[in-house]
Amino acid sequence: MRFMASPRTMTNVVLLSCGSFNPITNMHLRMFELARDALHRTGILSVTKGIISPVNDDYKKLTTKTLVSGYHRVQMAKLATRTSDWVQISDWEVKQDLWTETLNVLKHTKEEVESEMKNEDFTVKLLCGGDLLESFAVPGLWNEQHMTSIICDYGLVVITRHGSDPERFIYESDLLTRYKNNILIVKEWISNDISSTKVRRALKRNESIKYVVPDPVIDYIKQNGLYKAQELCK
Structure with missing residues (x-):
């Protein structure tokens, strides 16, 4: 008598990425494509949706002249x-009304997905770069x-970035080492050091950002006069 192996049960995954997206x-x-490929390679995880959640304008770290309104950042993300x-x-x-902590964004996302x-x-995982x-x-x-709840109750998918060493950082952190099985490190073998900060710097210097930012986003930035170079002297 032949015994057939039971097929492995697939778990649906929703990837959530939080950040300024400025632009x-x-x-x-x-990052989303890399993460989906890596999760699918496990054979037990199937990515069904990716969600980009731009941060609230009240985010203390970025409430400067360089952070354009959430409305514009959402519109650019939709175009992209x-x-x-x-x-x-x-x-x-x-x-x-105010800045919302990442854990609460994860909780809200889970509630929305549950209703759908x-x-x-399914499970919701936080997608991020090594810098986060x-x-x-x-x-x-x-x-x-x-931090503990984010890692234990949801999990992280971390995309390596130029100059970052997430494996070493996990080793040096007792908290992250304790829950390292809930952290998936995805290596980006095609070196890419693109960042919103560098995009804003290029725009300030009136330099091209073509092939770094999607064309519809470039058009939107131009049409709405975003990230204008500041006058350095009068």
Whole structure:
């Protein structure tokens, strides 16, 4: 008698990326593709949706002249993802009265997905770059209980960035080492050092950002006069 192996049960995954997206770049979009490929390679995880959630204007770290309004950042993100059939934009965080902590954005996302997927088995994971993982070590920046809940109750998918070493950082952190099985490190073998900061710097210097930012986003920036160079002297 032959015994057939039972097929492995697939778990649906929703990837959530939080950040300023000021402006959104091709690397932000690339992160979703890298993460989906890596999760699918496990054979037990199936990515069904990606969600980009631009941060609220009240975010203390970025409430400077360089942070354009949430409305513009949401519109640029929508333009950047209009050719994607699985990555979408959430404006829930932007529409809140005050800045919302990442854990609460994850909780809201899970509640929304639960109402959509009914009884389907799924998990929400936070998609981020190696720099966000390393920010866990910055004193006072993260609530430790929130960090624990983010990793334990949701999980992280971390895309390596130029100059970052997430594996070493996990090793040097007792908290991250304790829950390292809930952290998936995805290596980006095609070196890419694109960042919103560098995009803003290029715009300030009136330099091209073509092929770094999606063309519709470039057009939107021009049409709305965003990230104008500041007058340095009078």
